[in-house]
Amino acid sequence: MSAAIDDITLIIRLILDILAVWALIYLALRLFRNNSRTVQILKGILVILVIKGLSVILGLNAFSHIMDIFLQWGVLALIIVFQPEIRGMLERLGKTSAIHLTNLTTEETISMINEIVDACEQMSKSKTGALITIQQAQELTDYINTGIRMDSVVSSELLGTIFQYGTPMHDGAVIIQGNKIACAAAYFPPTSRDLPSKYGARHRAAVGISEITDSITIIVSEETGAISLAVNGQLTQYPVEGLRRYLMNVLIPKEPEISDSQLIRRTAHSLITRNKTGSEKEKRKKVDERIQPIEIVDFYNTDHGGKSK
Numbered sequence: 001m002s003a004a005i006d007d008i009t010l011i012i013r014l015i016l017d018i019l020a021v022w023a024l025i026y027l028a029l030r031l032f033r034n035n036s037r038t039v040q041i042l043k044g045i046l047v048i049l050v051i052k053g054l055s056v057i058l059g060l061n062a063f064s065h066i067m068d069i070f071l072q073w074g075v076l077a078l079i080i081v082f083q084p085e086i087r088g089m090l091e092r093l094g095k096t097s098a099i100h101l102t103n104l105t106t107e108e109t110i111s112m113i114n115e116i117v118d119a120c121e122q123m124s125k126s127k128t129g130a131l132i133t134i135q136q137a138q139e140l141t142d143y144i145n146t147g148i149r150m151d152s153v154v155s156s157e158l159l160g161t162i163f164q165y166g167t168p169m170h171d172g173a174v175i176i177q178g179n180k181i182a183c184a185a186a187y188f189p190p191t192s193r194d195l196p197s198k199y200g201a202r203h204r205a206a207v208g209i210s211e212i213t214d215s216i217t218i219i220v221s222e223e224t225g226a227i228s229l230a231v232n233g234q235l236t237q238y239p240v241e242g243l244r245r246y247l248m249n250v251l252i253p254k255e256p257e258i259s260d261s262q263l264i265r266r267t268a269h270s271l272i273t274r275n276k277t278g279s280e281k282e283k284r285k286k287v288d289e290r291i292q293p294i295e296i297v298d299f300y301n302t303d304h305g306g307k308s309k
């Protein structure tokens, strides 16, 4: 009987072991996939392994020993090369979910969002390049330290002035903590992924910071005036109202509980909207289109053309 239990325990342990290794390989592939640098490095490792195998078969002991040293140092080299990805992964593991760490009230958050969106709208019209990162649960202190410290309440005028071409702080990113501009001219590690060629250094930097932190980054293109968001390593182009809606959805703390009177009001509202006429529905559809993404850049698409919505 006890032998049977031992066997079952052994089988469960084996299955768990295989699952754990499988999960590790899956995570590593997910982290590094579609990254041309990774493919090159993997090819390099493969070449060294083949040479090492050949040297063992042919009995070239000294050469085989040198290959061993290469492989040992290779692990260290990999850790250094993939430092941003590994660091991002560890930070994500230790992340305290999307808890809003700021003490902003809903009104303050809405006001901040409106200031940011107004600034982006103006900069989009005047084709002023901008990079604005909003801190979420993960601290961005390391990146704030690369820029010029500020501690000013977010306003559209200030953002417009910072990114005005030719001013000392227009290069680099603005980082927002709470409703304050923590710094300007910050430097982000650019992504190593293959981006469509129409995107340059600014977009690379935005995708880079979104890969290693949970921050939200807004990019205004100097070339086209297009407004994009970089979140979780994905780039999405939005119309102005889409940007506002996105920020409202993500940054405004969720209502804890709705009261009975609110519930009655919402039910009444949904009953009224259910009886809307066709033309009113059409109008609603039109309004909704203004908040739809214009383009989502699909990094896993091999032609790198991005996919349009």
Ligand SMILES: Nc1ncnc2c1ncn2[C@@H]1O[C@H](COP(=O)(O)OP(=O)(O)OP(=O)(O)O)[C@@H](O)[C@H]1O
Pocket (backbone or CB within 6 Å): 129, 130, 131, 170, 171, 172, 173, 186, 187, 188, 189, 190, 198, 199, 200, 201, 202, 203, 204, 205, 220, 221, 222, 223, 224
């Ligand atoms: N690593 C970085 N971190 C922060 N800001 C950066 C970084 N790299 C570039 N930038 C900013 O991007 C500007 C250059 O943008 P560039 O024109 O190359 O990018 P782009 O993605 O083509 O954007 P645009 O559509 O605005 O031309 C720099 O002047 C600088 O302000």
